[in-house]
Amino acid sequence: MNASFPVRLNGVHIRFLTSGLLAAFVLMALLILPGRAFAHAALVATDPADGAVLAQSPSQFSLTFSEPVSPLVLTLVRPDGTQLPLNSYRLDGQTLAIDNPEALKSGTHVLSWRVISEDGHPVGGSVLFSIGAPSAAPVAGEAVDWTLRTAIWAAKLLLYAGLLLGVGGAFALAWLAKDRRCGQRFVAVALLFGLVAAPVSLGLQGLDGLGAPLARFATPVVWKTALETSFVWTVLIGLIALGLALLSLAGPPGLRKLSASAALFGVGAALAASGHASAAEPQWLTRPLVFLHGAAIAFWAGALAPLGLALRKQPAEARTFLARFSRAILPVVAVLAASGIVLAIIQVQAPAALVHTAYGRLLLLKLALLLFLFTLAAVNRWTLTAPAEAGDTEVQRRLMRSIGIEMLIVLAIFGVAAGWRFTPPPRALAIAAAQPVSIHIHTLQAMADLSITPGHAGEVAASVMIMTGDFGPLDAKAVTLVLSKPDSGIEPIKRPATKPGDGTWRVDNLVIPLPGRWNVRLDILVSDFEMVKIEAPIDIRAE
Known part of the structure; x- marks a missing residue:
C-alpha cells in the first residue's frame, strides 16, 4: 500500500487509469439504476392482502415486515384520488397495525406506506385493495x-x-x-x-x-x-x-x-x-x-x-x-x-x-x-x-x-x-423470502388461520389452526388442504394434514410450483356425516 508499480508511469498511463476509474463509477451507477431505494426491512405480509376484494370496509390495516420498523408516512388514497392521512397506529413486534378512521366507499383504494428500518434506511410501497368491486386504481406511488x-x-x-x-x-x-x-x-x-x-x-x-x-x-x-x-x-x-x-x-x-x-x-x-x-x-x-x-x-x-x-x-x-x-x-x-x-x-x-x-x-x-x-x-x-x-x-x-x-x-x-x-x-x-404468508378464513360453520412457510413458490410447509365460527374449539376428524390455480391451468393439489399434537394441523413437503394468487380450500371432516369446506385466495411470492 505504500508503494508504486516498478515501472514509470507517464501521462498516457495516468489518463488511462483515470478513464478506467470513471468507467467504474459509471458501471456502479448502472448496477444500481434498475433498483428502487430499498432498505434493510422488507414487507412480508399485509392485511388486506394486495389485490384483495372485501365485502365491507375494514376497521384496521396491518403491515408485517421482516424486522421492526418505525412509520414515517401512512396514507390512504381513495378511489377518487383524494388522500387520507393515517395517524393512529400501533407497533407489535414486526407488525404495524393502522386504524382506519372512516367507512370506505366502494372501489379500489391504495394504502401507501413509508417506514424506516433499524439500520436507519427508509423504505416505502403501496397495497391495493377494493371494497365491493374493483375500480380504476388511483395514482399512488413514488418515483425515484x-x-x-x-x-x-x-x-x-x-x-x-x-x-x-x-x-x-x-x-x-x-x-x-x-x-x-x-x-x-x-x-x-x-x-x-x-x-x-x-x-x-x-x-x-x-x-x-x-x-x-x-x-x-x-x-x-x-x-x-x-x-x-x-x-x-x-x-x-x-x-x-x-x-x-x-x-x-x-x-x-x-x-x-x-x-x-x-x-x-x-x-x-x-x-x-x-x-x-x-x-x-x-x-x-x-x-x-x-x-x-x-x-x-x-x-x-x-x-x-x-x-x-x-x-x-x-x-x-x-x-x-x-x-x-x-x-x-x-x-x-x-x-x-x-x-x-x-x-x-x-x-x-x-x-x-x-x-x-x-x-x-x-x-x-x-x-x-x-x-x-x-x-x-x-x-x-x-x-x-x-x-x-x-x-x-x-x-x-x-x-x-x-x-x-x-x-x-x-x-x-x-x-x-x-x-x-x-x-x-x-x-x-433472504429474511423476507423466508417469511410465511398467512390468511384468516371465517365462515359461519368454521374458521381457520392458515400459514405457509416460506411464503414463496417451491417446497413449503402449511400450518392450520381451525375453530368453530364463533371462535370455539373444533375437534375435527380430518383436514385436507386443497390448492388450485385455474388461471394457470393447475388442477387442485390435495394433501391430507396431520395433527402433531400442538393443536394445529400440518402439511409438510408441499410443493407450490408457481407464484401468484392461489385458491386455498380446507376440507374439514367434522364427523362421519358432516364435511365443512371453507376457502379463500392466498398470494404466493416469487421468492
Missing part, C-alpha cells in the same frame, strides 16, 4: 427522485472522505510522520469536508425518510424525522471524531497523539452505529467487525496522502514515515481483510447473490478494485519500500506516483460503498 439520490450519494462520499482520509490522515501525522507539516493542509481540508457533509447527510436522511424533495431541506419536520433515525448516532459520533482530529492538528503537542487516537476510535464507532452491516445479526459480532473494518480503512487510506506529499516535498524526512508505515500496515491489512470477508459472508450468504442482486454486483466491483489495490500494494511493499527507505530518489518518485494511483482507487471504493445505501443486502432479501 434522482436529484435527491445523487445528493445522498455525494454527501455520503464526502463523509467517508472526511472520516477515513481526514481522521486517518490526522492519526498518521500524529503517530507516523516525522514532520507534521507535510500533508497537514490536505488532512485539514478533508476534515472540513466531513464536518460539512455530516449534518448535510443527516438532513438528506430526513428528506429520504419522508420522500420529500430537496426544496424542503430546511423544514423542521425533515430534521425531526432525521433525528429519530439511527443514522443520527453515526453523524454525532462522526462529528466528535472529526473535531478531535482537528484538535490533533492544531492542539498542544501533548494532546496530539491522544486526540488522534480517540478520533480513529470514533471513526470505527460512527460506522458501527448504523448501516446494513451493523444491523445484521448477530450484532455482537457484526458491530465490532464494522468498527475494526472502519478503523483499519482509516489507518491505511488516511496515511496515503501525507506520505505521498512527504515523499514529494521532503524525501529525506519521509523515510522515517515510510519505515513506520511499512512496519504497521501488514497487521492492519490483515484485520481489514478478515473483517471484510466475514461481513461479506454474513451479508451475501449465497455465492449466486453476487450476480443476481444489485448489492452483490456492487460487492464484485469493490472486490475488483480491492484486488487491483492489494496487488499494487504487495508489489510495492516487497519491491520498492526498501530502496525508498535507503534514499533512492528515483524509487521515491515512483512511490509517490503510486500513492496517487492508490488514492484514486480508494476514492472509487468509497463511491461503491456509498452506492450500497440504495441496495438491500441479500441477507435481508
Whole structure:
C-alpha cells in the first residue's frame, strides 16, 4: 500500500487509469439504476392482502415486515384520488397495525406506506385493495427522485472522505510522520469536508425518510424525522471524531497523539452505529467487525496522502514515515481483510447473490478494485519500500506516483460503498423470502388461520389452526388442504394434514410450483356425516 508499480508511469498511463476509474463509477451507477431505494426491512405480509376484494370496509390495516420498523408516512388514497392521512397506529413486534378512521366507499383504494428500518434506511410501497368491486386504481406511488439520490450519494462520499482520509490522515501525522507539516493542509481540508457533509447527510436522511424533495431541506419536520433515525448516532459520533482530529492538528503537542487516537476510535464507532452491516445479526459480532473494518480503512487510506506529499516535498524526512508505515500496515491489512470477508459472508450468504442482486454486483466491483489495490500494494511493499527507505530518489518518485494511483482507487471504493445505501443486502432479501404468508378464513360453520412457510413458490410447509365460527374449539376428524390455480391451468393439489399434537394441523413437503394468487380450500371432516369446506385466495411470492 505504500508503494508504486516498478515501472514509470507517464501521462498516457495516468489518463488511462483515470478513464478506467470513471468507467467504474459509471458501471456502479448502472448496477444500481434498475433498483428502487430499498432498505434493510422488507414487507412480508399485509392485511388486506394486495389485490384483495372485501365485502365491507375494514376497521384496521396491518403491515408485517421482516424486522421492526418505525412509520414515517401512512396514507390512504381513495378511489377518487383524494388522500387520507393515517395517524393512529400501533407497533407489535414486526407488525404495524393502522386504524382506519372512516367507512370506505366502494372501489379500489391504495394504502401507501413509508417506514424506516433499524439500520436507519427508509423504505416505502403501496397495497391495493377494493371494497365491493374493483375500480380504476388511483395514482399512488413514488418515483425515484434522482436529484435527491445523487445528493445522498455525494454527501455520503464526502463523509467517508472526511472520516477515513481526514481522521486517518490526522492519526498518521500524529503517530507516523516525522514532520507534521507535510500533508497537514490536505488532512485539514478533508476534515472540513466531513464536518460539512455530516449534518448535510443527516438532513438528506430526513428528506429520504419522508420522500420529500430537496426544496424542503430546511423544514423542521425533515430534521425531526432525521433525528429519530439511527443514522443520527453515526453523524454525532462522526462529528466528535472529526473535531478531535482537528484538535490533533492544531492542539498542544501533548494532546496530539491522544486526540488522534480517540478520533480513529470514533471513526470505527460512527460506522458501527448504523448501516446494513451493523444491523445484521448477530450484532455482537457484526458491530465490532464494522468498527475494526472502519478503523483499519482509516489507518491505511488516511496515511496515503501525507506520505505521498512527504515523499514529494521532503524525501529525506519521509523515510522515517515510510519505515513506520511499512512496519504497521501488514497487521492492519490483515484485520481489514478478515473483517471484510466475514461481513461479506454474513451479508451475501449465497455465492449466486453476487450476480443476481444489485448489492452483490456492487460487492464484485469493490472486490475488483480491492484486488487491483492489494496487488499494487504487495508489489510495492516487497519491491520498492526498501530502496525508498535507503534514499533512492528515483524509487521515491515512483512511490509517490503510486500513492496517487492508490488514492484514486480508494476514492472509487468509497463511491461503491456509498452506492450500497440504495441496495438491500441479500441477507435481508433472504429474511423476507423466508417469511410465511398467512390468511384468516371465517365462515359461519368454521374458521381457520392458515400459514405457509416460506411464503414463496417451491417446497413449503402449511400450518392450520381451525375453530368453530364463533371462535370455539373444533375437534375435527380430518383436514385436507386443497390448492388450485385455474388461471394457470393447475388442477387442485390435495394433501391430507396431520395433527402433531400442538393443536394445529400440518402439511409438510408441499410443493407450490408457481407464484401468484392461489385458491386455498380446507376440507374439514367434522364427523362421519358432516364435511365443512371453507376457502379463500392466498398470494404466493416469487421468492
